[in-house]
Amino acid sequence: MKSALENLLASRGFGPTLAAWQAEAEPDAAFALQLRPGTVSELVPDAEPAENAPGSGGVTSRALQLAAAASGPIAWLDPQDSFDPASAEGAGVALERLLWVRGGAPPAALEAAQLILHAGRFALVVVDFLALPSAALRIPRAAWFRLLRTLERERRASLLVLAPRPLAGSCADQVVACSYQSVAWRGSSYAMFDRARLGFRLVTSRRAPTPAKRPVARVGRVDQEFVA
Amino acid sequence: MSLSTQSATESAVASAVAEDVASDAASRSRGGLQRREASLFIAAWMPVFPLQAAAGGLPQPATIVSARTGPLDLVVAANGAARRAGIHPLMSVSQALGRAATLAVLVRNGEAESQLATRLLAEADHISPRIQAVGPDLALMDFAGLERLHGSAAAAAARLARALGGFTLQTGIAAHPAMALIAAKCGLGEIAAGGEAAALARLPVGLLADLNELTRAFMDAAQVSDVLGLLSRWGIHTMGALAVLPRAQLAARLGPTGVQLQAIARGEALGILQAAGAPDSALERTLAFDPAISDLEVIKLAVSQAAQALTPELDRHDRVVDRCQLALGLENDPRPRLYERSFALPTREASVIAAQLQLALEHQPPARPVYSLALRCGVVHPRRVQARLFAAARPDPAKLPKLVARLGEMFGSERVGSPRLIDSHRRGAFALQPFTLPDELEPPAIAPSSARLALRAFRPPRAVEGSQMRLLRRAGPWRSQGGWWRESGDAQRWAEDEWDAEICLAGESHPAWYRLARDLTTQQYYLLGRYD
Incomplete structure (x- = not known):
């Protein structure tokens, strides 16, 4: 009853919070990060957000969107304990197939990721380092190579790293930067804005360019194309 | 008694029994009752069971098994050579050694006896699905209708004896349970249907006291003992002598118990096989160590052995383990040290059960030497599902519980699990449940073309003052409160x-979107999280 009422209110523009916000990001957009099994991908906030856009880049929203589309169990490693189950469910993530590991230091989170990948058949493992200070993110390169080797052996799971800056170096299959491009402010007491647009910038990719995907997505911009 | 006298006695018993049986049959057929035909039972008995268990078979030299009872070491069992030397149970060991200087003395081993009893039952279970453990040393099998599967009953009994190679086994085959049991204990082999009375005629009447497990459903053991004592005083020492007594007069003097004992002595169908059922809820294995063990690796090995010992029973009854408890008896500590684990996906793999407990032992090793170990496993029926061709892949069932336990050891079990939203007006209320996967994973829903904004929660919420932030835009407020019926200070009570809000915090160059809250009791502002 409660959720039905909330949905009804939301459909009429009376969403109680920013949950009424609709991002125009197309999940299948060519540069909006596509996860490949057996690879490491990174989502980072764009260092140069658009003018009048908030500093947060929409990384978590996009990660939840990818988790909702994963075809199998998902593990969410959350050293800062900032995962919000309500947001995840709102994004379409099936909570009953989500393994949430709260707390721990970054090395412990990577060790847990290694264990989860060894267990096999998890479709997506998300490591959320987004809000951690840089000092805490001094991770030896060997740890990323270990993870990559496990991923390549299992060939089922994707590892998605959310971080303030690229961390995995050459182990990353692709690094995508996110930022809000424009916000349609509403200015009412019911919601701050109607729509926001999320943009993606491909920072680096190990994939070969695919001509069929050249037409840039309806959203986002491509500042740097297919850097090998 | 000469041979001719014996023959005369047997024929007299047979004719007397035949008359009564004929009259019984006539009365039953008149009443419409039919005797069950083609019933067949096999009983398997291990003589001197404590000795066989302790020695791993029946040794030829004079050997006894002793156990401490009060201040004395008493003989519990003795083999044939020892009995021929005049040694019998309940004699003290020092007396026994006085009678046979070369006597070998073994200490009674309860664990070995338990294992041998389990093995006897497991092998019997391979012969028949309906078995009863009449005692640790005696198994009774219903063989009716199994000839097509195993051949004759004698062949099945021989197969059972071969399966328990190294141990001495006596088997008895008869048309009803009590006869099969007597045939096994007395070494009569197979008793043909109708020849029961003649086969039993020369056996001592005291054997009837050994049938308590079969007859307790309709006879009281104390009454049986009283009746047998009375028969002994009357000079009736054999089954044949009891069988020929007139039934009506026997009933008048000894009551129904006397009549029922006579019916057994005449070879009539009495005794009920109570088939062993599957364990209802738990299985248990215990191990004792002398001296106590302090090496963790040895304790882990013992846990593994205990888990493996449960596997045949789980297989036999088609059960799986959904939770287990390990109780370690520690020296100088009256309370056992407990380790408990539950399995999201019930299993019967000994390695999985042992791995869970070994992880727990590594995490919290026992502080003192361990003298006993009890592994208790809760069992449930296995769930069977047929996997769909296009179902999503799922983790290996054997690896998942171990993974969750390992993560629980690393991060704390209360910090690992699957979130569930609580149906509450309190924003962000959730519970963390143990991570399990449904039998089938549905394919993911088609991703929407747009998405909701995600919140990154601050746990605990960050208190802010007006001077620390610049408010650029806001929407709200939305008031929520609940738990007002609880006492002040209760964490379940809230009003906010x-x-x-779009806020630029002091020291930050860019504004960000936050969820801002004001506690209505303290008027304090908090940032509950940041939208991202």
């Missing part, structure tokens, strides 16, 4: 106003 919430805003979505």
Whole structure:
């Protein structure tokens, strides 16, 4: 009853919070990060957000969107304990197939990721380092190579790293930067804005360019194309 | 008694029994009752069971098994050579050694006896699905209708004896349970249907006291003992002598118990096989160590052995383990040290069960030497599902519980699990449940073309003052309160106003979207999280 009422209110523009916000990001957009099994991908906030856009880049929203589309169990490693189950469910993530590991230091989170990948058949493992200070993110390169080797052996799971800056170096299959491009402010007491647009910038990719995907997505911009 | 006298006695018993049986049959057929035909039972008995268990078979030299009872070491069992030397149970060991200087003395081993009894039952279970453990040393099998599967009953009994190679086994085959049991204990082999009375005629009447497990459903053991004592005083020492007594007069003097004992002595169908059922809820294995063990690796090995010992029973009854408890008896500590684990996906793999407990032992090793170990496993029926061709892949069932336990050891079990939203007006209320996967994973829903904004929660919420932030935009407030019926200070009680706000915090160059709240009791502002 409660959720039905909330949905009804939301459909009429009376969403109680920013949950009424609709991002125009197309999940299948060519540069909006596509996860490949057996690879490491990174989502980072764009260092140069658009003018009048908030500093947060929409990384978590996009990660939840990818988790909702994963075809199998998902593990969410959350050293800062900032995962919000309500947001995840709102994004379409099936909570009953989500393994949430709260707390721990970054090395412990990577060790847990290694264990989860060894267990096999998890479709997506998300490591959320987004809000951690840089000092805490001094991770030896060997740890990323270990993870990559496990991923390549299992060939089922994707590892998605959310971080303030690229961390995995050459182990990353692709690094995508996110930022809000424009916000349609509403200015009412019911919601701050109607729509926001999320943009993606491909920072680096190990994939070969695919001509069929050249037409840039309806959203986002491509500042740097297919850097090998 | 000469041979001719014996023959005369047997024929007299047979004719007397035949008359009564004929009259019984006539009365039953008149009443419409039919005797069950083609019933067949096999009984398997291990003589001197404690000795066989302790020695791993029946040794030829004079050997006894002793156990401490009060201040004395008493003989519990003795083999044939020892009995021929005049040694019998309940004699003290020092007396026994006085009678046979070369006597070998073994200490009674309860664990070995338990294992041998389990093995006897497991092998019997391979012969028949309906078995009863009449005692640790005696198994009774219903063989009716199994000839096509195993051949004759004698062949099945021989197969059972071969399966328990190294141990001495006596088997008895008869048309009803009590006869099969007597045939096994007395070494009569197979008793043909109708020849029961003649086969039993020369056996001592005291054997009837050994049938308590079969007859307790309709006879009281104390009454049986009283009746047998009375028969002994009357000079009736054999089954044949009891069988020929007139039934009506026997009933008048000894009551129904006397009549029923006579019916057994005449070879009539009495005794009920109570088939062993599957364990209802738990299985248990215990191990004792002398001296106590302090090496963790040895304790882990013992846990593994205990888990493996449960596997045949789980297989036999088609059960799986959904939770287990390990109780370690520690020296100088009256309370056992407990380790408990539950399995999201019930299993019967000994390695999985042992791995869970070994992880727990590594995490919290026992502080003192361990003298006993009890592994208790809760069992349930296995769930069977047929996997769909296009179902999503799922983790290996054997690896998942171990993974969750390992993560629980690393991060704390209360910090690992699957979130569930609680149906509450309190924003963000959730519970963390143990991570399990449904039998089938549905394919993911088609991703929407747009998405909701995600919140990154601050746990605990960050208190802010007006001077620390510059409010650029806001929407709200939305008031929520609940738990007002609880006492002040209860964590379940809340009352707050919430805003979505674009705020530029002091020291930050860019504004961000936050969820802002004001506690209505303290008027303190908090940032509950940041939208991202």
